[in-house]
Amino acid sequence: MLQPKTGIHFRGLRATKSSLIKSLSNVVLRWLLTVAIAMAIVVVLNFYSASLPIISSSTKHQFNALITGLSIALGLSIAMSFSLMIANLRWWILSRRYHSFRKIDLILQADSLWHVIVLAFKTRRTAVHLTALFWLTFMLGIQACLATIGLCYSVNVADKSALLTNPGNVSIPDMSSIQTLKTVKSTSNSTSTDAVYFTANSYGQTSLIYGTGTPDDLPQEGQLWSPSNPLVYCGVDQCEYFFHEKNAPAPSVEKDDVISLTVITSRRLNSTGTCKSWTVIEGGDGTKDNITIATNPGRKNISIPIHGGVDQTTFMTNVSESCGPGCRTVFAFEAANASSWYYECNITVGTVVGATRPEHEVGDDVRSAAAAAIALQGFEVSSLVNDRMIQYHTYPAETIFGSPCVGTTSLMEMLMAYFAIGVVAVTAENNDELVIEGIAPKRGSTLNVDHWDYIGVILGMLTMAQLTLEVAAVIVARNVVVPTGGPMAVAQVLRPIAFQVAPEMSDMRRTSALEDTVSSRWIYRSEPVASHMGTYDLYMEQAG
Incomplete structure (x- = not known):
């Protein structure tokens, strides 16, 4: 950079001192850039872990690219800030004492870690x-901190949900009827009404093997299901079953070569009940053909098809009668020595909510059989009574379905509704499957951030370390004027050294001057110019 014609001889570079506000403003701007990158890392981690509970392979690659790029950018931002800080401090270091030519060269190259080590x-x-x-520790610490952030999260195979993005073949249960081949030995009777009733009751009791959820546990569409998960969900006024789907292999692919994924769909079906109850005033010990109940306005005699004895509940229904589509009337006699009760309930199994094609529907016969299933026996009762339309089933008081409700209609309603929904659910799990077009479930990944606290500490520590060190460097470097303008400005500051090895010298004299320069000692000066307020002369001064 050429010196302006002012009539004043400058030994080095003519310069002005930057204001403290400007220096601190540059520090804050660089710090805000680092903070923005750190916040971007937090936003990316939060978005991919909280907003995307499951991610595809392409999304995982996208996340890896983003988090890697941001980590590199954070490291570069801090390293750049630290290099600028050292670049300013080196002039303060040169102004502290006289240094040899070799050390001056190394100090001026101090923005390189290798030259710092050499120095x-x-x-x-x-x-x-x-x-x-x-x-060295600081630069390695930056890399260690950035590497530690990578240990605070992990991308794992999703074990709770599946991806539902691509059309494909899916397997769904055939719910047109209750298939009985798994419960009835004789194939000739497998399609009979007795076989259906027997199977329906068996499935209702089998449902106790599976877990039961509450309304707070209702699943989401796409959630993976296994037998350890709840099969049905019951609240205070209804029970629900959510249908399942599986990914089906293409016709050209062997079934054993495909990993089966069972997911919960949005299709659901519920069961409800409404009951009335009366106190049994005669025959309550279960040993009579008839019982007498106290009604308003008087007494009423009820026939009981079997003497079940005390401490049991007998459920009864007339399969020829219906209270509507998917609805059956079921009676219950709760026999006890102290307090006996009689119930009349209408149990309804609803239609499928969310069905979009005929294969999704549940047959009316399935719904009706499920509604009355708690009272059905099938083969066992057909030879004991003359009226084959009357079905009954007795449960000891020690069992769940025989537990006395003591006249509490809400308990009896939910007991029968639970049995009914259990029939539908177990039927869906055991019937043959249909392969239809749908959205095939696929394995995905999930981002788990295990240590948000560590991430916060690391990013906060890095950003605050940068701000603290840069502010300290600005305050220290204010003791001298730092030359600005790039290599040309530095060349003018070093002009006194360069004059000792002038190009017009002979080779012998230049060699001698170079040896003198190498052995000489120099100090950096920033002298104010008295006649020009705010102007400084920046140069290297040789020791006397």
């Missing part, structure tokens, strides 16, 4: 060793 080996001064150690 540490070339000097015996403890301060230089400590500075080099600090810089």
Whole structure:
């Protein structure tokens, strides 16, 4: 950079001192850039872990690219800030004492970690060793911190949900009827009404094997299901079953070559009940053909098809009667020595909510059989009574379905509704499957952030370390004027050194001058110019 014609001879570079506000503003801008990158890392981690509970392979690659790029950008931002800080501090270091030509060269290249290490080996001064150690530790610490962030999260195979994005073949249960081949031995009777009734009751009792959820546990569409999960969900006024689907292999692919994924769909079906109850005033011990109940306005006699004895509940229904589509009337006699009760309930199994094609529907016969299933026996009762339309089933008081409700209609309603929904659910799990077009479930991944606290501490520590060190460097470097303008400005500051090895010298004189320069000692000066307020002369001064 050429010196302006002012009539004043400058030994080095003519310069002005930057204001403190400007220097601090630059520090804050660089710090805000680092904070923005750190916040972007937090936003990316939060978005992919909280907003995307399951991610595809392409989304996982996208996340890896983003988090890797941001981590590199954060490291570069801090390293750039630290390099600028050292670039300013090196002039303050040069102004502290006289240095050899070789050390000046190394100090001016101090923005390179390698040259800092070389400088540490070339000097015996403890301060230089400590500075080099600090810089090396700081740079390695940055990389260690960024690597530690990668240990605070993990991308794992999703074990709770599946991806539902691509059309494909899916397997669904055939719910047109209750298939009985798994419960009835004789194939000739497998399609009979007795076989259906027997199977329906068996499935209702089998449903106890599976777990039962509450309304707070209702699943989401796409959630993976296994037998350890709840099969049905019951609240205070209804029970629900959510249908399942499986991914089906293409016709050209062997079934054994495909990993089966069972997911919960949005299709659901519920069961409800409404009951009335009366106190049994005669025959309550279960040993009579008839019982007498107290009604309003008087007494009423009820026939009981079997003497079940005390401490049991007998459920009864007339399969020829219906209270509507999917609805059956079921009676219950709760026999006890102390307090006996009689119930009349209408149990309804609804239609499928969310069905979009005929294969999704549940047959009316399935719904009706499920509604009355708690009272059905099938083969066992057909030879004991003359009226084959009357079905009954007795449950000891020690069992769940025989537990006395003591006249509480809400308990009896939910007991029968639970049995009915259990029939539908177990039927869906055991019937043959249909392969239809749908959205095939696919394995995905999930991002788990295990240590948000560590991430916060690391990012906060890095950003605050940058701000603290840069502010401290600005305050220290204010003791001298830092040359600005790039290599040309530095060349003018070093002009006194360069004059000692002038190009017009002979080779012998230049060699001698170079030897003198190498052995000489220099100090950096920033002298104010008295006649020009705010102007400084920046140059290197040789020791006397």
